[in-house]
Amino acid sequence: MAVYTLMVIMGMLPFYSLLWNGIKKYDSKNWVEVVCEINDIRHYLSNQIEYSYEYDGKIYYNERIGIVDNRIGTLYKNYSMRLSKGKNKCYVNPRNPQESVMRRDWPMIYWFVLIAWSLIGGTVACQGVNGIKSI
Numbered sequence: 001m002a003v004y005t006l007m008v009i010m011g012m013l014p015f016y017s018l019l020w021n022g023i024k025k026y027d028s029k030n031w032v033e034v035v036c037e038i039n040d041i042r043h044y045l046s047n048q049i050e051y052s053y054e055y056d057g058k059i060y061y062n063e064r065i066g067i068v069d070n071r072i073g074t075l076y077k078n079y080s081m082r083l084s085k086g087k088n089k090c091y092v093n094p095r096n097p098q099e100s101v102m103r104r105d106w107p108m109i110y111w112f113v114l115i116a117w118s119l120i121g122g123t124v125a126c127q128g129v130n131g132i133k134s135i
Contacts, residue, residue, distance in 0.1 A: 025067050028104040031091040036102070038085050049083065053090055055097040062090075066103040 039061075051059050053121035093099040 010095060025104065028067055028091060028093075028101065031093050031104070033089055034100075036088055036090040036100070038083060039090055041083060041085065049102070051088070051090060051102070053092065055092050058097070060092075060098055060100065061119060062098070062100045064099075064101050064107050066101050066105070072117075 032055070032083045034053050034055055038049060040048075040050040042048040048063060049063065049065060050063050052059055054060075067116045088102065090100050090102045092106055
């Protein structure tokens with residue numbers, strides 16, 4: 001039974017990811033656009049961009065490129081390769097100014113991966129539920 005329960009939990013993770021990132025994307029529509037300064041760009045092993053911005057008279061630092069985490073493969077690699085140090089725009093969460101992103105959209109590849117992962121996860125979850133029912 002523990003194996004089937006684990007299958008249900010693991011199968012539901014993609015749906016949680018879709019829901020969580022979907023809520024963040026929807027919420028980011030209300031974020032405030034501000035000017036940010038790109039301080040450092042590194043493309044060695046991952047896309048790392050450090051930028052600073054001012055919001056309500058306070059300076060913040062962040063590395064987040066988009067709503068989806070930067071470290072997931074090369075989702076934002078093309079975007080980050082086009083950036084250079086200097087002024088740019090970013091979006092700040094007015095309820096939590098430490099939270100900001102440079103892009104509010106999702107890369108197209110993320111949709112394909114998420115849909116495929118959700119289908120596989122749904123199949124695993126259904127198999128787990130069927131296994132629990134048969135016990």
